[in-house]
Amino acid sequence: xxxxxxxxxxxxxxxxxxxxxxxxxxxxxxxxxxxxxxxxxxxxxxxxxxxxxxxxxxxxxxxxxxxxxxxxxxxxxxxxxxxxxxxxxxxxxxxxxxxxxxxxxxxxxxxxxxxxxxxxxxxxxxxxxxxxxxxxxxxxxxxxxxxxxxxxxxxxxxxxxxxxxxxxxxxxxxxxxxxxxxxxxxxxxxxxxxxxxxxxxxxxxxxxxxxxxxxx
Numbered sequence: 519x520x521x522x523x524x525x526x527x528x529x530x531x532x533x534x535x536x537x538x539x540x541x542x543x544x545x546x547x548x549x550x551x552x553x554x555x556x557x558x559x560x561x562x563x564x565x566x567x568x569x570x571x572x573x574x575x576x577x578x579x580x581x582x583x584x585x586x587x588x589x590x591x592x593x594x595x596x597x598x599x600x601x602x603x604x605x606x607x608x609x610x611x612x613x614x615x616x617x618x619x620x621x622x623x624x625x626x627x628x629x630x631x632x633x634x635x636x637x638x639x640x641x642x643x644x645x646x647x648x649x650x651x652x653x654x655x656x657x658x659x660x661x662x663x664x665x666x667x668x669x670x671x672x673x674x675x676x677x678x679x680x681x682x683x684x685x686x687x688x689x690x691x692x693x694x695x696x697x698x699x700x701x702x703x704x705x706x707x708x709x710x711x712x713x714x715x716x717x718x719x720x721x722x723x724x725x726x727x728x729x730x731x732x733x734x
């Protein structure tokens with residue numbers, strides 16, 4: 519056996535070991551993608567169910583309007599459906615979907631701006647419209663009405679402050695703090711370097727902190 523053959527065998531073995539330690543979510547995505555590309559309609563329904571919350575969340579954070587976010591999310595899934603045949607797995611399925619959602623929301627925002635639509639921030643979004651607020655991770659069980667009122671007011675101010683920071687910082691901060699993506703995943707989603715991701719998140723946090731300090 520030649521040295522080249524031995525190297526090839528070692529590389530194959532290493533790849534198999536790495537595959538064994540692949541995150542469960544990635545394994546799920548691989549299986550789901552295989553079914554999607556086999557034109558399994560049930561798999562697409564599963565994809566929508568799995569990703570509708572984060573997709574809507576991304577669109578809402580960028581558009582600040584529940585109705586606009588629903589439109590953008592719907593268009594995102596249409597683009598995902600149409601693009602599945604051309605998806606080659608250069609990035610993870612999740613990062614690909616998030617990238618489409620971000621681009622769709624930002625394109626929709628630019629479309630409205632070109633028509634000089636008045637920019638508003640929906641501060642009175644009801645919980646039944648969306649459970650995807652920045653405070654959705656707060657434990658609400660057993661909380662008193664006073665505590666809930668304070669939490670809601672804090673969340674309202676945080677949403678307002680978040681909507682006012684620079685878009686590129688907001689997107690990076692949102693993906694990190696709300697969607698809990700890793701730096702690698704954010705870099706892949708936004709197609710930027712990890713260094714740029716860290717810089718945007720740091721600047722976004724600082725700007726958000728400054729704005730929250732001002733309103734409080």
